[in-house]
Amino acid sequence: MINKKKIMTSQQSNDKTIFYYPEEPDLETIQKTVEGYFAVVPLLDNKMMYVNEEGALKNLPVNQEASEIAGFKIYGKVLIIGKTKL
Numbered sequence: 001m002i003n004k005k006k007i008m009t010s011q012q013s014n015d016k017t018i019f020y021y022p023e024e025p026d027l028e029t030i031q032k033t034v035e036g037y038f039a040v041v042p043l044l045d046n047k048m049m050y051v052n053e054e055g056a057l058k059n060l061p062v063n064q065e066a067s068e069i070a071g072f073k074i075y076g077k078v079l080i081i082g083k084t085k086l
Contacts, residue, residue, distance in 0.1 A: 021080070030079060033050075037053050049070060049081075
């Protein structure tokens, strides 16, 4: 018998760690997404990454994908704000 596992993308999974918005959402949405107070990290592509400012202190998990984008360790869920080039 073959074990069939459903493969989930980050879009389908409840484990999604990066949320993209074309424009800045309201304060409540940002804080709810990053699970607390936030800091803004400017990115090289003129986008902004919103991160939990106490992520390391709160022992949030390292967000590998966001860390690769930022170039240093990022903890927890993040928002990235900015229009995507087509």
